[in-house]
Amino acid sequence: MFSKRTDWKLEENAYTQALRRHRECGTPILDLTVSNPTECGFQYDEAAILSALHNPEVLHYDPEPKGMLQARAAVAGYYQEKNPGARIDPERFILTTGTSEAYSFLFRLLCEPGDEVVTAHPSYPLFDFLATIQDVKLRPFHLVYDHGWQIDFQSLRESIGPRTRAILLVHPNNPTGHFIGNDEAGQLNAICGEHDLALIVDEVFVDYERRETPARKKRHGSFVCNDRALTFVLSGLSKIAALPQMKVGWIAAGGPESLVRDAMARLEIIADTYLSMSAPLQHAVPALLEQRKKMQPQLMARIEANVAQLDEQLVRQMLVSRLVIEGGWYAVLRVPAVQSDEELAIRLLERRSVLVHPGHFYEFPDEGYLIVSLLARTDEFAEGVARLLELIRAG
Numbered sequence: 001m002f003s004k005r006t007d008w009k010l011e012e013n014a015y016t017q018a019l020r021r022h023r024e025c026g027t028p029i030l031d032l033t034v035s036n037p038t039e040c041g042f043q044y045d046e047a048a049i050l051s052a053l054h055n056p057e058v059l060h061y062d063p064e065p066k067g068m069l070q071a072r073a074a075v076a077g078y079y080q081e082k083n084p085g086a087r088i089d090p091e092r093f094i095l096t097t098g099t100s101e102a103y104s105f106l107f108r109l110l111c112e113p114g115d116e117v118v119t120a121h122p123s124y125p126l127f128d129f130l131a132t133i134q135d136v137k138l139r140p141f142h143l144v145y146d147h148g149w150q151i152d153f154q155s156l157r158e159s160i161g162p163r164t165r166a167i168l169l170v171h172p173n174n175p176t177g178h179f180i181g182n183d184e185a186g187q188l189n190a191i192c193g194e195h196d197l198a199l200i201v202d203e204v205f206v207d208y209e210r211r212e213t214p215a216r217k218k219r220h221g222s223f224v225c226n227d228r229a230l231t232f233v234l235s236g237l238s239k240i241a242a243l244p245q246m247k248v249g250w251i252a253a254g255g256p257e258s259l260v261r262d263a264m265a266r267l268e269i270i271a272d273t274y275l276s277m278s279a280p281l282q283h284a285v286p287a288l289l290e291q292r293k294k295m296q297p298q299l300m301a302r303i304e305a306n307v308a309q310l311d312e313q314l315v316r317q318m319l320v321s322r323l324v325i326e327g328g329w330y331a332v333l334r335v336p337a338v339q340s341d342e343e344l345a346i347r348l349l350e351r352r353s354v355l356v357h358p359g360h361f362y363e364f365p366d367e368g369y370l371i372v373s374l375l376a377r378t379d380e381f382a383e384g385v386a387r388l389l390e391l392i393r394a395g
C-alpha cells in the first residue's frame, strides 16, 4: 500500500521509551536538550511581533512565487549588513516555509531519484528524513576533532561518486559548532569545480559565533557572496530571530551568473507550484527579522553564561571534558565510553532526571559523547551539569 520511502521504523527506541515512562510518572525533568527559544525564558518584544502580524495588507492576495519583494529586500538587507562592499540582489532570494522546505526545493532542483548529496557527520539528524522523502541518498563524510573540528577532506573526496550532485554543510555545524575556515572554503570550491557539484550551506546559526577559535584558523563568513561554485545559502527566522513558530526560511543563490539565473528560474517554478508561504508572514518578515537585534544578544549572553558554568564545574574533575565551541547553541561533552551513550543518557534520566542527547543522535561515529543545549536557563543548566558529573563520578 505505502511507498518504500515511508518505511520508517515507527517503534519507540529505548531512549524515547525511557522519556515517556519518566514523563508519565510526573517527575520534573531538567531538560538539557531544550532548543526551542520560546520556552527558555527570553524576553520577546510581544507588541512588535503581534503588530507585525496585524496588517490590513494581508486582506489582499497577490502571489509572488519567490516571495514578496519587500520581504526579500529585508532578507537581502540582512546580508548586505554583513557584506557592506557587495551588492546583494533580492532577486536571488526565494522565501520558503522554514528551512526544511528550502531543502526539499533544492533536492528537487538538483537531484534525480537515487542521486546523492554528501554531508558531514556529525550533524543535524533531520537531514536523513529530508533527503529520503525526496528520494535522495545522503553519503556521509567526516568532521574530525583535533583541538577543534575540521573537515576530513580525504573522506569528503571518497564520499563523492558518479551520482553526487551537491555538498551540504551546516555553518556553523549543529551540534559541533564547527565553522568552515577560509582554507576549507577554498578546498570546497575547488572540489565543487572538479566534480561539477553545487554547494549547499545551512547558515541558520551563523550569527551565534563565539570567540573560541582553534589556533591559526580564519573563519569564513556567510557564503552568500561565494561566487566560485553554484551556492545555495539556507537560513531563516527560526534561529536568526529565535522565532521558530513563524516558519520563515529562505534560499539565497550565488555563484557563476548563468548558473544562478537558471537555478532561480527553475526554483521559481517549484515555488510557484506550492505558493506555500502565507501572505501575513511575508508582510511581517521585515519587522520579524528586526527582532534579531533584541534576541541575539540575549541568546549569546545565555550561551556564554552556560559555557562559563560548564567550565567552572568541569575544571573540578577529570572524567568529563568539553570540545571547542566555535558557535551555535550546543556543547559536546566527552564522557568515559564505558557504556553506550544511549545507556548513559537513559541512566541519567532515570537516576538523576536530567535529559541530554546521546552522540549517536547526531551520527557521532564512536561512543563517549553527550550533547547539551546551551539555551537552557542557567540555574537549570548548572544543576543538570552537576547531576551529570555526579552520576559519572559515581560510576
Ligand SMILES: Cc1ncc(COP(=O)(O)O)c(C=O)c1O
Binding pocket: 098, 099, 100, 101, 124, 170, 174, 202, 204, 235, 236, 237, 238, 244, 247, 248, 249
Ligand atoms: C542545522 C539546522 N537547519 C535547519 C533547522 C530548522 O530550521 P527551520 O525551523 O527553519 O525549518 C535546524 C533546527 O534545529 C537546524 O539545526
